[in-house]
Amino acid sequence: MYMNQEKFIEVLAKEGFPESIIVEKEPHGYIDQHAHTYEAKALVLSGQIDIAIDRNRAIYLAGDVFHLQANQIHSESYGSKGVKYLVGRKELG
Numbered sequence: 001m002y003m004n005q006e007k008f009i010e011v012l013a014k015e016g017f018p019e020s021i022i023v024e025k026e027p028h029g030y031i032d033q034h035a036h037t038y039e040a041k042a043l044v045l046s047g048q049i050d051i052a053i054d055r056n057r058a059i060y061l062a063g064d065v066f067h068l069q070a071n072q073i074h075s076e077s078y079g080s081k082g083v084k085y086l087v088g089r090k091e092l093g
Helices: 005-014
Strands: 021-025 030-034 038-053 056-061 065-068 074-091
Touching: 005 038, 005 074, 021 038, 056 065
Parallel strands: none
Antiparallel strands: 021 074, 030 074, 038 056, 038 065, 038 074
């Protein structure tokens, strides 16, 4: 589902995410399996991010939203142009 930045910020606010930040990752980068202590919901602004959870891999492009639960083990890789995304992070508790 394609979403614009303004609508995404509204959704984050309604879902209780604090202020969002922009993250940029380098082309062809990779982060092996890891987890975050926070829930993350992000809108891809440009480039590509591939997220693998268990044996399932999903590809996200500009306008796509991805959502990771706190402590969800996953790996990330970035496309030939890297990736830039707007993310809200909600700490547990």
